[in-house]
Amino acid sequence: DAKTTQPNSMESNEEEPVHLPCNHSTISGTDYIHWYRQLPSQGPEYVIHGLTSNVNNRMASLAIAEDRKSSTLILHRATLRDAAVYYCILRPHRQGAQKLVFGQGTRLTINP
Amino acid sequence: DTAVSQTPKYLVTQMGNDKSIKCEQNLGHDTMYWYKQDSKKFLKIMFSYNNKELIINETVPNRFSPKSPDKAHLNLHINSLELGDSAVYFCASSQGGGGGIYEQYFGPGTRLTVT
Numbered sequence: 382d383a384k385t386t387q388p389n390s391m392e393s394n395e396e397e398p399v400h401l402p403c404n405h406s407t408i409s410g411t412d413y414i415h416w417y418r419q420l421p422s423q424g425p426e427y428v429i430h431g432l433t434s435n436v437n438n439r440m441a442s443l444a445i446a447e448d449r450k451s452s453t454l455i456l457h458r459a460t461l462r463d464a465a466v467y468y469c470i471l472r473p474h475r476q477g478a479q480k481l482v483f484g485q486g487t488r489l490t491i492n493p
Numbered sequence: 494d495t496a497v498s499q500t501p502k503y504l505v506t507q508m509g510n511d512k513s514i515k516c517e518q519n520l521g522h523d524t525m526y527w528y529k530q531d532s533k534k535f536l537k538i539m540f541s542y543n544n545k546e547l548i549i550n551e552t553v554p555n556r557f558s559p560k561s562p563d564k565a566h567l568n569l570h571i572n573s574l575e576l577g578d579s580a581v582y583f584c585a586s587s588q589g590g591g592g593g594i595y596e597q598y599f600g601p602g603t604r605l606t607v608t
Binding site: 427481482 | 526551
């Protein structure tokens with residue numbers, strides 16, 4: 382499975398944008414980029430995913446580099462509830478490739 | 494309505510006992526998973542079932558046996574519990590097929606403590 386690299390931790394202030402980086406230099410052409418987050422004492426929850434183009438949803442935006450070797454999860458206006466561990470995960474688009482391979486993730490702290 | 498539910502939420506038991514954790518999803522998904530999160534917070538896949546058929550079986554001791562009575566349920570039975578089995582176990586579900594497209598929905602977790 383292709384590997385991702387994320388900073389161990391990041392800190393931001395409430396109501397400010399947050400940019401969470403992820404490097405995936407060994408990504409293959411069929412790998413989707415997924416982001417999940419895990420709030421304290423909860424199971425992981427899906428945030429967003431993309432293949433080549435930038436993506437937006439109600440939770441966040443995903444900016445994917447043109448060479449696909451890195452991506453950035455953008456929280457446009459962080460709230461205290463966004464404090465969580467954020468995981469960047471590559472998932473191959475092939476039958477049976479269902480599992481999520483979690484790395485250490487980035488622990489995001491939001492200051493009031 | 495809880496999409497993916499697990500019971501129990503907490504489980505404290507002694508070494509050597511046998512215990513089960515139950516998982517149910519009401520999302521109509523046909524693929525379900527068990528993940529383990531250890532004390533260092535690393536999340537790792539254990540098993541996956543698609544339409545009641547085992548499709549992922551990672552390197553897990555054979556004391557762990559998943560059972561899927563139907564597409565909506567995936568239970569985890571653990572024999573002869575050991576101290577190292579203490580962890581939080583998460584159940585998840587997703588639509589099947591398509592590889593990396595479909596997101597997974599996770600349950601709230603079962604914290605297992607073996608004493």
